[in-house]
Amino acid sequence: VASILSTGISALTAYQRALQTVGHNVANADTEGYSRQVTQFATRAPSFSGGGWMGSGVQVATVQRRYDGFLADQVRASLTGSGEADVYQAYASQLDDLYADPEMGLDPVLQRYFDAWNGVANDPTSLPARQVLLAEAEALADRFHFLARRGAEIAQGVNADLEGAVADVNTLARGIAELNEAIVQAGGMSGNAPPNDLLDQRDQLLNQLASLVRVTYFTQDDGAVNVFIGNGQSLVVGSTATSLSVDIDPADATRRVIRYGADPTSPDISAQLGGGALGGLLRVRSEVIDPSLQRLDDLAAGLAAAVNARHTAGADLDGNSGGAFFTVSTGASDIALAFTDARLVAAGTGAGASDNRNALELAALQRAKVMLGNTATLQGAYGQIVSDVGARTRHAQLNAQAQAGLLRQAQEAHSAVSGVNLDEEAAKLMHFQQAYQAAAQVIAVAGTLFDTLIAAVRR
Amino acid sequence: MERISTFLFHQRATQGMLDNQARLSRTQIQLATGKKILTPSDDPAGAVKSLDLQHYLASNAQFVGNMGVVRTRLEQQESTLERVTDLLQRARELALQGNNGTTGQVGRNGIAEEVDQLLEQMLALANAQDSNGESLFGGLDRTRPAFSLAGGVVSYDGSDEQRQLQVSEDRRMADGETGRAVFMGVNGSGDSAFAIVGALAQGLRAGTDLSTSLRDLDLAHNQVLAARARGGARLNALDDLANINADMAVTLESQLSEIQDLDYAEAVARMNRQLVALQASQQSYAKLSQLSLFNYL
Numbered sequence: 001v002a003s004i005l006s007t008g009i010s011a012l013t014a015y016q017r018a019l020q021t022v023g024h025n026v027a028n029a030d031t032e033g034y035s036r037q038v039t040q041f042a043t044r045a046p047s048f049s050g051g052g053w054m055g056s057g058v059q060v061a062t063v064q065r066r067y068d069g070f071l072a073d074q075v076r077a078s079l080t081g082s083g084e085a086d087v088y089q090a091y092a093s094q095l096d097d098l099y100a101d102p103e104m105g106l107d108p109v110l111q112r113y114f115d116a117w118n119g120v121a122n123d124p125t126s127l128p129a130r131q132v133l134l135a136e137a138e139a140l141a142d143r144f145h146f147l148a149r150r151g152a153e154i155a156q157g158v159n160a161d162l163e164g165a166v167a168d169v170n171t172l173a174r175g176i177a178e179l180n181e182a183i184v185q186a187g188g189m190s191g192n193a194p195p196n197d198l199l200d201q202r203d204q205l206l207n208q209l210a211s212l213v214r215v216t217y218f219t220q221d222d223g224a225v226n227v228f229i230g231n232g233q234s235l236v237v238g239s240t241a242t243s244l245s246v247d248i249d250p251a252d253a254t255r256r257v258i259r260y261g262a263d264p265t266s267p268d269i270s271a272q273l274g275g276g277a278l279g280g281l282l283r284v285r286s287e288v289i290d291p292s293l294q295r296l297d298d299l300a301a302g303l304a305a306a307v308n309a310r311h312t313a314g315a316d317l318d319g320n321s322g323g324a325f326f327t328v329s330t331g332a333s334d335i336a337l338a339f340t341d342a343r344l345v346a347a348g349t350g351a352g353a354s355d356n357r358n359a360l361e362l363a364a365l366q367r368a369k370v371m372l373g374n375t376a377t378l379q380g381a382y383g384q385i386v387s388d389v390g391a392r393t394r395h396a397q398l399n400a401q402a403q404a405g406l407l408r409q410a411q412e413a414h415s416a417v418s419g420v421n422l423d424e425e426a427a428k429l430m431h432f433q434q435a436y437q438a439a440a441q442v443i444a445v446a447g448t449l450f451d452t453l454i455a456a457v458r459r
Numbered sequence: 460m461e462r463i464s465t466f467l468f469h470q471r472a473t474q475g476m477l478d479n480q481a482r483l484s485r486t487q488i489q490l491a492t493g494k495k496i497l498t499p500s501d502d503p504a505g506a507v508k509s510l511d512l513q514h515y516l517a518s519n520a521q522f523v524g525n526m527g528v529v530r531t532r533l534e535q536q537e538s539t540l541e542r543v544t545d546l547l548q549r550a551r552e553l554a555l556q557g558n559n560g561t562t563g564q565v566g567r568n569g570i571a572e573e574v575d576q577l578l579e580q581m582l583a584l585a586n587a588q589d590s591n592g593e594s595l596f597g598g599l600d601r602t603r604p605a606f607s608l609a610g611g612v613v614s615y616d617g618s619d620e621q622r623q624l625q626v627s628e629d630r631r632m633a634d635g636e637t638g639r640a641v642f643m644g645v646n647g648s649g650d651s652a653f654a655i656v657g658a659l660a661q662g663l664r665a666g667t668d669l670s671t672s673l674r675d676l677d678l679a680h681n682q683v684l685a686a687r688a689r690g691g692a693r694l695n696a697l698d699d700l701a702n703i704n705a706d707m708a709v710t711l712e713s714q715l716s717e718i719q720d721l722d723y724a725e726a727v728a729r730m731n732r733q734l735v736a737l738q739a740s741q742q743s744y745a746k747l748s749q750l751s752l753f754n755y756l
Contacts, residue, residue, distance in 0.1 A: 419464020
C-alpha cells in the first residue's frame, strides 16, 4: 500500500511540474527569444520484490528547451545580413530622395542659370538681364552649399549611428560575458541541467549582437560561449568582454574609425568589420555617401573652371577684360560668385557694348562636354550622380527585401522548433490536468485500500 | 510536421497587413502626384532619361524665347527698312521729276528741299532704336547712334559684325543687319546711300544731269531690298525652326510622359486590388485570432 501511495505521489509531483512548465510556456508565449520548454519524464528506479521488478512511479528527468543550434545560427547569419542591408538602404534612400527632389536637386537651378546666360546674350547691355544672371548664379551656388551641407549631415548621421552601434556592441558583449558566468555557475550547481532561460537570454543577446556586426562564436565545454569579431579578435572570452571604441579618423576628421580596445592607441579594425548595422554604416559611407559628395565637389569645381576660363576670355560692359566668375576652393561647400557688380559680367569680346559673343559661349556651356574627362555635360554629370545613387539605392532596397525574406524564413524555421503554440499548450494543459487527476485517483485508491485493511484488522 | 508558434502567427499576420498598407500608400502617393517614378531608385535608368528629356524641353523653351527676341528685332528692322525703301523710291521719283526739262531751276530748288527732308528722315531711320534703346543697325556696338553726321558727311560708327543669338541647339542667327551692309558702299566709288541722296540734292540745285544719281539711287534701293530679303529669309527660317521645335517638344513631352507619368487606369485598378487584399488580411486575422483552444477550457 505504501508503494502505491508513493507511486501516486511521484506522479502527482511530476505532473505538477509539467503543468508548471506549460504555465511557463504560456506566460512566455510573446517573449522574444524564448524557447518553449518540455518536461521530460523518466521512470523511477524499480525495486525487486518476489515475482519481479516492480515499478515505483515517475520522476522529472529534466526540463529541456526545444532548440536547434543550426537553425539558430541561420537566424543569426540572416540578422547580420539584414542588419547591414537595412542600414545601407536607409542611408542610400536619404541621398536618393535628396538628389531627386525637384525642389532640392541641382538640376532646376542649373537650368535657370543657363537660361539667364541666354537672357544676357539676348540683351547684353541690359542691366536687369545681368542682375538676373547674378541672382541665378548665386542661387546655383546656394544649391551646391545646401547639397553639400545635407550630405555632410547625412555623413554625421552615420558617425552618430556608428557610436550608438559600438556602444550597443559593448553593452551586449558585457551582457554575454555576465550570462556566461551565470550559466557556468548554474550548470555546476545542478549537475549540468540546462539553465534554459539563461541560455535563451544569451542567445537573444547574441542575436542582437549579430544584427550589429558579423561575429563568430563557439561554445566551451563548461557552457560559456566565446565571441569573436573582425579577423578573429575576441570580443567575449568566458566572463570577460573587450570594449570597442569609436575615434576620429586621423586621416579625415569627418570620418570615424573603430578601435579594438577603449583607448586611442588601440588598433583600428574598421576595415576588418563587416555585416550588421556597423558593416552597413561603414559600407554605405564609402560606397554611396563619400563618392556622391566627391562627385558633387568635382561638379562644382568643374563648373567654376569651365565658366571662369570662358569668362576671363571675355570683356565686360565697359570693355575691360573679364575676371573669374565663380570662386571655389574645396568644391560644393564653398563655390561662390566672384563679384556682385552686374557691369562686370563679361558678355562680350571687346567688339562693343552690345557684343554678346562671350555670353553666347557661356550659355552654350550647357551643351559642352566639360565633365568626366570631357565625356559629359554639367547636367549630364549631375544626372550620373543621381542615377548612380538611384541604382545603388535600388540595389540596396532589393537586397534589403531579399535579406528580410531570408531572415523571415530562418525565423520561421527556428520558431517552428522553438516557438510556443498556445493551442498546443492548451492541449498539454488538459492532458496533464487529466493525468494529475488520475494520479490523485491512485492516491485515493491507496487510501481506500488502507482503510479496508484497517477495518479488517479492527474486527 | 509543420508547427507554427502563436507569436509568429500574430507577427506574420501583422506584417502582412503592414505590407499591404505600405503598398497601398505607395499607390496612393502615385495617384496623388500622377507620377510613376517617386524617387530615382524606383527606376534609375528612367529617372536619368527623364532628367535628360527635361533638359531638352527646358532648352527648347529657352530657344523659343530667343527666337521671339530675334523675330521682334527682325520685324522691327523690316518695318524700318520698308520705310527706307519708300524714301528711296520717293527720291527716285523726285530725281526723275527734276531731270525733266520742263521743271525749271525754281522747281528743282523746291524739289531739292524735299530731298533734304528725305535725307534727314533716312538718317533718323538708320539710327532707329529698339525697345531697349539700342541702335538697330549698330551690329555689336549699339549703345550709341549707328550713324553720325559731321561736315555734311554721314559716317557709320557701329560694328561691322552682326550680333547673333542662339535659336536652336546648333544654330545661331543674326538679329539684324549692320548699318554698313544696308547703307554704306553702295556704288563703285563706295558712296553711302546718304551721300547719294545728298548728291541728288546738290545736283538738283546745280542743275546738272541727274542720270548718275538715278543709277546710284537704284543701286541703293537694291542694296536695301537685299538686306530686307535676308531679313525675310531669316524670318522664314525662324518659322521653320519654330515648327520643328514645336514638333520636337510634342515628341519629347510624350516620351517624358511615358517614362514618368502614371497610368491612372492601371493605378486605380491596382489600388482596388490592394484594398481588397488589405481588407481580406484584416478580416481573416480578426477571425483567426479568435480561435483558441483555451476558449473551450
